[in-house]
Amino acid sequence: MPTLALDIQFGEDIVVVNKPTGIATHSPDINKIGMAEIVQAELLSCGISKKIHVVHRLDKTTTGVLIFATSEQKAKELVEDFQNHRVQKKYHFLTAEKPNFTEAEAHSFIEKKQNAFVSKPTNKNEANASTYFKKIKLNSKFQLWQATPVTGKTHQIRLHAKELGLSILGDTLYGGMPYPHLCLHAAELEIPGKGLWKFDHPPFFERMGLIRDPKLCEILSAFDSRQRTYKFLQNQNQSLRLMHLENNQFRIDVFGEIMWVYWYSEQDPTTPELERFEFASNFIGKKVLIRKMQNRGTDPLSQTDSTFCEIPDNWEAKEDEMTFEFRKKQGLSPGLFLDQRQNRKWVRQNSENKKILNLFSYTGGFSLAAALGKAAEVVSVDLSKNFLEWTKKNFELNQVSTHEKKYQFFSMNTFRFLEGTQKKGRKFDMIICDPPSFSRDNKSVFRIEKDFSQLLDLCWSCLENKGVLIFSTNYEKWDEFTFQKKIKDHLNSKNHKLQIVKHYLPPQLDYEKPNEDRLMKSIMLQKI
Numbered sequence: 189m190p191t192l193a194l195d196i197q198f199g200e201d202i203v204v205v206n207k208p209t210g211i212a213t214h215s216p217d218i219n220k221i222g223m224a225e226i227v228q229a230e231l232l233s234c235g236i237s238k239k240i241h242v243v244h245r246l247d248k249t250t251t252g253v254l255i256f257a258t259s260e261q262k263a264k265e266l267v268e269d270f271q272n273h274r275v276q277k278k279y280h281f282l283t284a285e286k287p288n289f290t291e292a293e294a295h296s297f298i299e300k301k302q303n304a305f306v307s308k309p310t311n312k313n314e315a316n317a318s319t320y321f322k323k324i325k326l327n328s329k330f331q332l333w334q335a336t337p338v339t340g341k342t343h344q345i346r347l348h349a350k351e352l353g354l355s356i357l358g359d360t361l362y363g364g365m366p367y368p369h370l371c372l373h374a375a376e377l378e379i380p381g382k383g384l385w386k387f388d389h390p391p392f393f394e395r396m397g398l399i400r401d402p403k404l405c406e407i408l409s410a411f412d413s414r415q416r417t418y419k420f421l422q423n424q425n426q427s428l429r430l431m432h433l434e435n436n437q438f439r440i441d442v443f444g445e446i447m448w449v450y451w452y453s454e455q456d457p458t459t460p461e462l463e464r465f466e467f468a469s470n471f472i473g474k475k476v477l478i479r480k481m482q483n484r485g486t487d488p489l490s491q492t493d494s495t496f497c498e499i500p501d502n503w504e505a506k507e508d509e510m511t512f513e514f515r516k517k518q519g520l521s522p523g524l525f526l527d528q529r530q531n532r533k534w535v536r537q538n539s540e541n542k543k544i545l546n547l548f549s550y551t552g553g554f555s556l557a558a559a560l561g562k563a564a565e566v567v568s569v570d571l572s573k574n575f576l577e578w579t580k581k582n583f584e585l586n587q588v589s590t591h592e593k594k595y596q597f598f599s600m601n602t603f604r605f606l607e608g609t610q611k612k613g614r615k616f617d618m619i620i621c622d623p624p625s626f627s628r629d630n631k632s633v634f635r636i637e638k639d640f641s642q643l644l645d646l647c648w649s650c651l652e653n654k655g656v657l658i659f660s661t662n663y664e665k666w667d668e669f670t671f672q673k674k675i676k677d678h679l680n681s682k683n684h685k686l687q688i689v690k691h692y693l694p695p696q697l698d699y700e701k702p703n704e705d706r707l708m709k710s711i712m713l714q715k716i
Contacts, residue, residue, distance in 0.1 A: 194206075194226070194227065194230050194417055194418075194694075195387070195415075195416050195417065195418075195419050196227070196230070197385055199382060199383045199385075200262070200382070201238075201257060201258045201259040201261070201262035202255060202256070202257060202258065202262060202266075202382065202383065203227060203231070203240065203255070203256045203257075203258055204253060204254070204255050204256075204377075204383075204385045205223060205227055205254050205255075205256070206251075206252070206253070206254075206387045206416040206417075207223055207246055207250070207251055207252060207253075207254040207374070207416065208251060208412070208413035208414075208416040208417050208697065209248075209249050209250070209251050209369055209370070209409070209412075209413055210248060210249065210413070211223050211226070211248060211697075212248045213242060213244075213245040213246055213248075213254065214242050214245075221695070223254060224240050224242050224256060225240075226694050226695065226697070227240055227256060228240045229693065229694035229695075230694045233693050233694060238258035238259070239258065240256045240257075240258065241256060241257040241258070241259075241260065241262075241263035242256060243255060243256065243257050243263055243266040243267050243270065244266075244270050244275075244340065245342075246374055247342075247343070247346075247370075247372070249358075249369065249370035249372070250370065250372045250373065250374055251372075251373045251374065251387075251389070251390065251412070251413075251416065252279075252373045252374030252375055252387050252389070253277075253374045253375070253376065253377040253385050253386070253387050254374070255377060255385070266379070266382075269379050269382070270340055273338055273339060274379065274380060275340075275377065275378070275379050276336075276376075276377070276378040276379075276380075277336065277337055277340075277374065277376065277377050277378075278334055278335070278336055278375050278376040278377075279334065279335040279336075279337070279345055279372060279373060279374055279375060280324070280332060280333070280334055280335075280372075280373045280375045280389045280393055281332075281333055281335060281345070281349065281354075281356045281357070281371055281372045281373065282330055282331070282332055282333075282356065282357040282371035282393060282396070282399065283330065283331050283333060283349070283354045283355060283356055283357055283364070284329065284330055284355075284357055284364075284365040285331070285353050285354050285355060286331070287331075287352070287353050287354060289323075290322070290323040291320075291321065291322050291323070292320075292321045292352050292354075293318070293319065293320045293321065294309070294317075294318070294319050294321070294348035294351055294352055295309070295310060295311060295312045295315035295317070295318045296308055296309045296310055296315055296316075296317050296347070296348065296351065297310050297314065297315055297316050297317070298316060298317045298341040298342070298343070298344060298347060300342070305341075305342055305343045305347065307344075307347040307348065307351060309351060316339065316341065317337075317339045317341040317344045317347075317348070318337070318338040318339055319335055319336065319337045319338065319339075319344060319345055319348040320335070320336045320337075320338070321333055321334070321335050321336075321348075321349070321352060321354065322334045322336075325396070326396075327396045327397060329399070329400065330357065330396050330399050332393055332396060333349075333354060334375075335348070335349070343362075345372065346359055346361070346362045346372070347362060349362070350362040350363050350364075356370060356371055356372050357370075357371040357399070358370040358371050359371075359372070367402055367405075368402055368403075368405060368406040368409065368434075369405075369406075369409050371390075371393070373387075373389040373390065373393065374387075375387065375388075375389055387416070390408070390409060390412045391408055391412065391471070392405050392408055392409075401464070403461075403464060404464045404467065404468070406434060406435060407431060407434075407435075407440070407464060407465075407468045408468065408471065409434075410430060410431040410432075410434045410440070411430055411431070411468070411471075411472060413697070414428055414429075414430050414697075414698050417697045417698065418697075418698060420442065421472060424444070424445075424473075425444045425445075425504075425505050425506050426442075426444070426505065426506050426507070426508075427441065427442065427443045427444065427505050427506065427507045427512070427524060427526055428441070428442050428526065428698050429441050429526050429527070429696075429698040429699050430442050430447070430698070432698070432699050436452070437451070437452060437453045438450060438451050438452060438453070439452070440468075441522075441526060442472075442474060443503075443505045443514050443522055443524070444503060444504065444505025444506070444514070445474060445475055445503060445505070446474060446475050446476075446477060446499065446503060446505075446514070446522070447465075447468070447469045447472070447474035447475065447476045447477070448476075448477055448479070448522055449465055449476060449477065449478040449479065450479060450481050450520075451478055451479060451480045451481060452481050456480065456492075457478060457494060462478070462494060462496075465478055465494075466496045469496075475495075475496075475497050475498075475499055476495065476496060476497075477493055477494075477495050477499050477516065478493065478494040478495070479492070479493050479520060480492040480493075481520055493516075499516055500516070501515065501516050501517055502514065502515050502516070504585065507524065507526070507529060507532070507553070508529070508533060509560075510532075510553075510556055510557065510560065510582075510586060511582075511585045511586055512524050512551070512553070512556075512582050512585070513578065513581050513582060513585060515578070518574065518578070523550075523551045523578065524551065524553055525550070525553075525708075526696075526698070526699070527696065527699050527706075527707070527708040528553065528554070528622065528660070528708065528710075529696060530691075530693045530694070530695075530696055531554075531620075531658060531660070531710060532553050532554055532557040533557070533693060534691060534693055534712075535554055535557045535558055535561065535618070535620065535658070536557040536558070536560055536561040537561065538561070538618070538656075539557070539558040539561030539562065539563040539618065540561055540562040540563065541562065541563070541564050542558075542563050542564060542565075542616075542617035542618055543563070543564055543565040543567075543615075543616045543617045543618070543652075544558040544563045544565065544566045544567070544616060544617065544618045544619075544620070545567045545569070545616040545618070545619045545620070545650065546558070546566070546567065546568045546569065546620045547569050547602045547605075547606075547619065547620065547621045547622075547623070547647070548569070548570060548602060548621065548622055548623045548624065549568040549569055549570045549575070549576070549579060550570060550575055550579075550622075551575055551578045551579055551582060552568055552575075552576075552578070552579025552580075552582050552583065553582075554620045554622075555568040555579060555583075555595075556579075556582050556583060556586060556588070558618070559583065559586075559588045559595065560586060560588065563594075564594060565594045565595075565596075565616075566594065566595050566596070567596045567597075567598065567616070568595075568596070568597045568598070569598045569600065569602055569605045570598075570599065571599065571600065571601060571602075571627070571629055572599065573599045576597045576598075576599050579597065580597065583595070601629055601631070601632070602621075602623070602643070603632075603642070603643070603646065606643075606646035606647065606649075606650055607646065609650050610646060610649050610650055614650065615650055615651060615652045615655070616650060616651060616652060616655060617652050617654075617655045617656070618655060618656045618657075618658070619647050619650065619651055619655070619656075619657050619658070620658045621643065621647050621657065621658065621659050621660070622658075622659075622660040622661075622710075623636055623640075623643065623661065624636070624662075625637075625661065625662060625663040625664070636661055636663045637663065637665070637666075640661070640674070640675075640678075641678050644659065644675065644678060644679065645682070647659070648679065648682075648684060648715065651715050652715070653715055653716070654714065654715065654716065655714070655715050656689055656712055656713065656714050656715075657712070657713045657714075657715070658710060658711075658712050659675060659710065659711055659713070660708060660709065660710035660711075661708075661709055661710075662707055662708050662709075663709075664707065666709060667709070668706055668709045671709040671711070672709070672711050675711055675713070676711075676713075679713070684715070685715070685716045686713045686714060686715060686716060687713070687714050687716055688711070688712065688713065688714075689712035689713065689714050691712060
């Protein structure tokens with residue numbers, strides 16, 4: 189079985205996924221994706237071509253056991269199992285309510301009226317929805333309960349919990365105390381004769397004292413989502429974004445042994461905020477460095493760090509199978525932009541026997557991916573000699589000799605390099621161009637919003653027929669639609685023939701929830 193990123197278990201024509209919060213079971217419309225589409229893409233990326241069939245659903249905000257079928261016959265069997273109530277399910281949830289009972293049951297008739305689900309309590313015989321509740325544990329402010337639904341109506345547990353005075357923490361739709369997220373988890377699912385599947389609930393369900401600090405639980409909930417999708421606690425030397433859009437004050441990456449916090453607020457972190465980061469890093473067994481992202485674009489070497497232990501100047505960690513060196517004292521980032529992980533994976537899978545050009549190459553992540561992908565030629569171009577030496581170090585860490593003639597490194601302005609390449613008639617099968625939004629050297633200033641068309645023209649002129657251009661930007665004033673439209677409109681205005689390259693790798697769930705605006709925008713175009 190190929191290595192999967194998602195936390196997936198397999199049965200006979202069955203796939204069971206450990207669903208994170210914030211993602212629907214399946215696509216609600218043509219422009220959006222859900223867990224079914226994500227699992228399908230994940231399996232396809234690993235050479236598993238079986239089609240995913242939805243047989244039941246979890247709310248977008250619910251975590252835990254979600255099951256799919258991989259054949260039409262199994263899908264039919266499972267749907268019948270659910271409809272005939274043969275499936276045994278257990279959910280865990282937190283509540284801030286304090287009932288005077290330890291067990292309860294709810295029976296009601298649930299139906300959808302207009303855009304809302306309505307539950308009318310009734311006797312057991314007339315009910316179309318029944319749920320049994322049992323208290324698991326409590327502390328002075330919160331309680332952990334188990335819900336066992338007999339039926340499977342939409343929002344059944346949430347509605348029944350409200351009726352019993354057990355409104356779920358974070359479920360403001362049904363009377364729950366406001367919280368950063370809904371605290372409802374599908375813990376267990378059993379189908380007699382087909383299997384039993386379990387996934388642990390979020391860590392603060394067990395350590396209920398943590399719930400008193402919602403901001404800490406916001407961090408731990410983000411970690412929980414990455415664990416469900418990428419099992420990063422089992423892959424201690426991997427690199428991953430642990431917190432992205434969940435909070436606009438900071439972002440968190442993990443690079444092997446180091447938890448790296450990018451602090452964006454103008455105000456320094458307060459003592460409670462520092463204590464949260466220290467607790468979170470200890471919780472996952474990492475050393476933490478908090479870097480204030482000050483004077484970005486004007487003084488990139490300015491650094492203000494907070495740490496609680498000694499952080500090495502240099503260390504190594506992996507991205508998938510590639511090893512990189514990370515550095516504490518060379519720029520605001522330690523050396524790898526993780527939002528390009530899937531693009532690097534695609535480059536590695538599609539580089540064999542091709543001539544690859546990596547522009548604005550930074551520490552050479554794309555160059556290394558191409559080299560390991562058995563490219564015939566890899567050229568790295570960056571203005572910084574230090575970054576090119578760092579690139580060579582990354583090559584060496586992966587047993588790739590930088591002395592081979594097919595690997596070339598040029599410390600020069602990208603425009604000057606492309607102009608010289610154009611004059612020589614030299615062309616490449618693949619060009620990766622990921623420019624900064626703004627940069628300057630001693631002769632010129634680059635701004636993506638005004639210079640992208642010239643850069644695009646030069647790249648296109650150096651691209652072989654049937655060649656692929658990967659063009660990316662982090663420019664915050666363009667959304668992905670605007671960015672891609674500008675690229676296509678400009679190339680079409682020059683009568684260039686092109687087509688979009690299909691990208692079959694699954695989305696990066698550590699960086700963004702599907703369908704939300706992404707900071708890193710990219711497009712793959714083939715010259716035809």
